[in-house]
Amino acid sequence: AQTIHQWPVAEIKAVGSPLSLGCTIKGKSSPNLYWYWQATGGTLQQLFYSITVGQVESVVQLNLSASRPKDDQFILSTEKLLLSHSGFYLCAWSPGTVYEQYFGPGTRLTVL
């Protein structure tokens, strides 16, 4: 069975500080990977997707970047956090295109 982990579970960070969020998928090779952001009370917004190692496509520019250093790992980062970065960050995977996307447990980020 496939499992998806995200770390950390929650973060409280200062404006201007760097951020790195991680996601790993076990039990599935070559998954499509996605990063989503959900503001409090807001909808889910897809930020990045990756179909293969080393390749990441940006969907929405929010002063964030993403990388896929390994087949089962997806990293979201920024060098300088903004207040507007607060929210719920979700990693998801799918077996390919036109398939259900399975979400990880998420990371709750508070920027002060």
Add this chain to the structure above:
Amino acid sequence: QQKVQQSPESLIVPEGGMASLNCTSSDRNVDYFWWYRQHSGKSPKMLMSIFSNGEKEEGRFTVHLNKASLHTSLHIRDSQPSDSALYLCAASGANSAGNKLTFGIGTRVLVRP
């Protein structure tokens, strides 16, 4: 302008009652619809998907799709308190790069015991 519109924004349903949720896409390139349920503080879980015109039933949940109007609806019968959650509709197209899902803002359902 949201490309995926959901209504109503919120809904209160008595336990055992029927909840009906609507979703319409304004993007003519949409081919597939997905319904996700998100309990408070948790990540979304897919409930049902529908790709063809008509109706699909799974347990207490039924979805309808009218591809001509790009409208889908989700119906929950015999609603239970555990059905209280945010229901998100998502749409994607066969030619969407990277299987991009566009989500609506959701319908918040509260089932009153």
